[in-house]
Amino acid sequence: MGISIDKEKCTGCGNCTSTCLFGLIEVVDEKACIKEAGCTLCGACRDACVFEAIRIETEIAKTLLGDEYKGVWVFAEQRNSEIKSVSYELLSKGRELANTLKTELCAVCFGYNIKNIEQLTAFGANKVYVIDDPAFANQSEDQYVLELVRLIKQYKPEIVLAGATPFGRSFFPRVAAILKTGLTADCTGLDIDTEKHLLRQTRPTFGGNVMATIICPAKRPQMSTVRPRVFKKNPPDATRKSQFIKVDFNKEAITSKTRLLNFVADLTEKVKLEDADIIIAGGRGLGKPENFNLIRDLASVLEAAVGSSRPPVDEGWIPYYHQVGQTGKTVCPKLYIAVGISGAVQHLAGMQTADCIIAINDDPNAPIFQVATYGIVGDLFKVVPLLTEKLKGG
Amino acid sequence: MNIIVCLKQVPSTTEVKIDPKTNTLIRQGIKSIVNPLDSYALEESVRLKERYGSRVTAISMGPPQATEMLRDAISSGADDAILLSDIAFAGSDTLATSTTLAKAIVKIKNYDLVICGRQTLDGDTGQVGPEIAEMLGIPFIAYVNKIEEIANGKLRVQRMVEDGYETIETSLPAVITVVKEINVPRMPSLRGLTKAKSAQIPTWTTQEINAEKETVGQAGSATWVVKVFYPQRVQLAEMLKGDPETQAKALVEKLREAKLI
Numbered sequence: 001m002g003i004s005i006d007k008e009k010c011t012g013c014g015n016c017t018s019t020c021l022f023g024l025i026e027v028v029d030e031k032a033c034i035k036e037a038g039c040t041l042c043g044a045c046r047d048a049c050v051f052e053a054i055r056i057e058t059e060i061a062k063t064l065l066g067d068e069y070k071g072v073w074v075f076a077e078q079r080n081s082e083i084k085s086v087s088y089e090l091l092s093k094g095r096e097l098a099n100t101l102k103t104e105l106c107a108v109c110f111g112y113n114i115k116n117i118e119q120l121t122a123f124g125a126n127k128v129y130v131i132d133d134p135a136f137a138n139q140s141e142d143q144y145v146l147e148l149v150r151l152i153k154q155y156k157p158e159i160v161l162a163g164a165t166p167f168g169r170s171f172f173p174r175v176a177a178i179l180k181t182g183l184t185a186d187c188t189g190l191d192i193d194t195e196k197h198l199l200r201q202t203r204p205t206f207g208g209n210v211m212a213t214i215i216c217p218a219k220r221p222q223m224s225t226v227r228p229r230v231f232k233k234n235p236p237d238a239t240r241k242s243q244f245i246k247v248d249f250n251k252e253a254i255t256s257k258t259r260l261l262n263f264v265a266d267l268t269e270k271v272k273l274e275d276a277d278i279i280i281a282g283g284r285g286l287g288k289p290e291n292f293n294l295i296r297d298l299a300s301v302l303e304a305a306v307g308s309s310r311p312p313v314d315e316g317w318i319p320y321y322h323q324v325g326q327t328g329k330t331v332c333p334k335l336y337i338a339v340g341i342s343g344a345v346q347h348l349a350g351m352q353t354a355d356c357i358i359a360i361n362d363d364p365n366a367p368i369f370q371v372a373t374y375g376i377v378g379d380l381f382k383v384v385p386l387l388t389e390k391l392k393g394g
Numbered sequence: 395m396n397i398i399v400c401l402k403q404v405p406s407t408t409e410v411k412i413d414p415k416t417n418t419l420i421r422q423g424i425k426s427i428v429n430p431l432d433s434y435a436l437e438e439s440v441r442l443k444e445r446y447g448s449r450v451t452a453i454s455m456g457p458p459q460a461t462e463m464l465r466d467a468i469s470s471g472a473d474d475a476i477l478l479s480d481i482a483f484a485g486s487d488t489l490a491t492s493t494t495l496a497k498a499i500v501k502i503k504n505y506d507l508v509i510c511g512r513q514t515l516d517g518d519t520g521q522v523g524p525e526i527a528e529m530l531g532i533p534f535i536a537y538v539n540k541i542e543e544i545a546n547g548k549l550r551v552q553r554m555v556e557d558g559y560e561t562i563e564t565s566l567p568a569v570i571t572v573v574k575e576i577n578v579p580r581m582p583s584l585r586g587l588t589k590a591k592s593a594q595i596p597t598w599t600t601q602e603i604n605a606e607k608e609t610v611g612q613a614g615s616a617t618w619v620v621k622v623f624y625p626q627r628v629q630l631a632e633m634l635k636g637d638p639e640t641q642a643k644a645l646v647e648k649l650r651e652a653k654l655i
């Protein structure tokens with residue numbers, strides 16, 4: 001097991017050295033040499049070697065999985081009794097996966113006084129497992145972990161998905177760790193390898209520079225967190241029927257290790273960037289904080305939300321909650337107008353799935369033009385006010 | 395009180411560029427650095443040490459070069475450091491990584507608080523902190539932006555959630571992950587630098603941490619990376635040419651045509 005180089009086949013060409021994400025390959029005495037200790041066995045070097053000199057031996061654990069694990073599950077997150085939009089996105093994707101696997105799709109929802117729970121059915125669930133109880137208000141994480149683990153052990157789904165929200169990314173790894181199974185973080189792509197009956201999970205890493213496809217061959221369930229706004233919601237169908245299962249749980253057995261003492265809402269956040277249909281975003285090209293008014297004027301004519309790339313936030317021109325990108329928010333509006341934004345991969349990672357992207361920038365080589373639908377090379381200080389004026393004119 | 399801080403060495407991704415011809419990473423001049431968020435975890439440990447007189451141990455799983463990063467941690471205020479390094483750890487996913495770190499923590503034995511960064515620059519999963527907590531079977535709190543108090547075997551923190559701040563209390567020992575709002579990391583001190591120079595940093599292998607071979611490295615990993623590729627961007631924008639007036643007019647027309655406005 002592990003990685004090895006066939007010294008007979010290796011010509012010392014060095015092609016593989018630059019493919020290693022961790023810089024672990026060197027050519028010594030005209031043969032490639034790998035420092036194994038930091039290697040993740042990702043296979044990038046193997047795929048780059050035209051001489052087929054690099055071998056990675058992987059040993060699929062001998063556990064026979066059989067047909068014991070069946071069904072696709074979506075953990076439908078709610079906060080303050082409202083089911084999150086990402087839950088519907090996951091059900092839409094989950095429906096597709098379940099159809100391919102010819103199995104059922106189930107939603108699991110915990111909370112208290114949960115609103116519109118029938119929507120889970122409308123978005124495709126065949127079964128809905130619900131706990132609606134005061135003990136599950138406030139996203140009490142310890143309870144969520146215990147109950148989800150218990151349900152998974154009892155019903156044995158083959159796939160379980162959750163939103164890569166702050167809550168999902170904190171509580172889902174705990175579930176995976178208890179079940180001793182794999183979890184792929186922050187996926188942007190999911191599909192089924194029908195031959196091997198495996199979930200292929202694709203995710204960005206290295207700040208969006210590198211995509212990795214990951215499988216979980218020998219443990220069940222296969223678990224992933226998925227970024228909000230990556231998958232499209234199917235139109236809900238209110239005529240769909242499902243089986244509603246109220247989950248019994250032992251109230252006395254609930255002992256939470258952590259206790260919520262207080263909550264203070266952050267009232268500064270007024271823009272719901274994630275929900276906006278149109279976003280106008282400004283970048284470094286604006287030059288100074290006052291110039292964000294150009295963006296705000298255009299936004300108010302279009303009833304759009306205001307976004308920002310990272311530099312203006314770092315400069316303190318605009319608060320962090322406007323930031324779109326890898327370290328900010330992921331958005332998927334119908335229309336995204338990027339003004340004075342060069343389009344660093346980190347920014348693109350947060351907005352490139354928008355339906356229509358307009359880029360306005362004075363540098364014709366700015367990477368933003370590679371993802372844009374329409375581009376305007378020009379002076380934003382002239383173009384944007386003209387645009388605002390024309391749109392105002394009706 | 396004993397604090398364990400988990401540090402990971404990562405390539406500094408902000409410098410990563412893709413060579414458009416070969417479509418591979420240009421690695422030249424890329425340094426290995428301590429994962430940026432982990433320096434906040436380290437700083438917070440050192441602040442707790444100053445507040446409560448704790449002892450801070452830095453641990454890292456990684457290649458032998460990571461010793462240098464651990465030495466830097468000592469110069470920034472950690473008392474001890476331990477490197478977990480073994481060829482058998484190669485190919486670890488977060489399940490195997492957290493198993494390995496938890497085994498080392500159990501071996502260190504006396505610990506009250508384990509502090510991790512929220513997530514790393516490279517793997518970027520944010521899963522190792524919560525998974526360590528479950529491996530150890532102790533409480534977990536993510537996204538801590540303020541440690542309010544540690545007293546009578548209890549920890550009280552403030553943490554950031556999507557729409558505000560929660561104050562949470564838990565019993566110790568516990569695992570927390572920190573966000574960058576928690577502090578401003580300090581520069582190494584002269585005294586620290588001197589201490590770091592002569593510090594002994596032991597290396598622990600699978601055997602030393604009493605781990606079963608099947609639970610670490612690739613053998614202990616549930617997930618496998620089967621393919622690594624670079625996002626291809628082929629779509630080229632339709633450029634709207636002319637003077638600003640013509641451009642603005644053309645754009646409004648396009649948007650109306652597409653019924654976007």
Ligand SMILES: Cc1cc2nc3c(=O)[nH]c(=O)nc-3n(C[C@H](O)[C@H](O)[C@H](O)COP(=O)(O)OP(=O)(O)OC[C@H]3O[C@@H](n4cnc5c(N)ncnc54)[C@H](O)[C@@H]3O)c2cc1C
Pocket residue numbers: 021040042182183184185203205210211212214400401402403429431432435453454455456486487488489491495509510511512513514516517518519520521522523617619622
């Ligand atoms: C391209 C690629 C994609 C990957 N995707 C996944 C995936 O989806 N799921 C998965 O399970 N694994 C994945 N891995 C493997 C994963 O990167 C490694 O398991 C890694 O050792 C830990 O994960 P992380 O970097 O995401 O750490 P995070 O979970 O982001 O780290 C959180 C904190 O844990 C601590 N920590 C993490 N690693 C160490 C360490 N080695 N030593 C000390 N402290 C540490 C630090 O305090 C850190 O701030 C991937 C690897 C690659 C190369």
